[in-house]
Amino acid sequence: MKINEFVKKKRKEVNLTQFEMSLKAGVGLRFVRDLEQGKKSLHMDKVNQVLWLFGYEVGPVESDREQFITNKDSRIQY
Structure with a gap:
């Protein structure tokens, strides 16, 4: 699930409008819409200010991208 879908789902679960969530999180309405x-x-x-309302924060997540390591200089290429 993408972060925008997650935030919208959580907001609706607690019956908040975008405006109410923006006030509670201390961010602008335009930011919530974006x-x-x-x-x-x-x-x-x-983003973290919004996520903290629901007990979450941004962190590293493994992606679906394939990683290739070159033998030449051991750099990871995406």
Whole structure:
């Protein structure tokens, strides 16, 4: 599940409007809308402010990308 889908689902589970969630998290309504619409570049500190309402925070997650290690200089290439 993508973060925008997760936030929207959690918000609806606790019956908050986007405006109410923005007030509780201390972020702007525009930020909440951008987050739920899946905007590609967002400030992680603000994302965490929203996620903390539900007991979560941003962290590293293993991706589905295949990783290739070159024999030449041991750098990981994606």
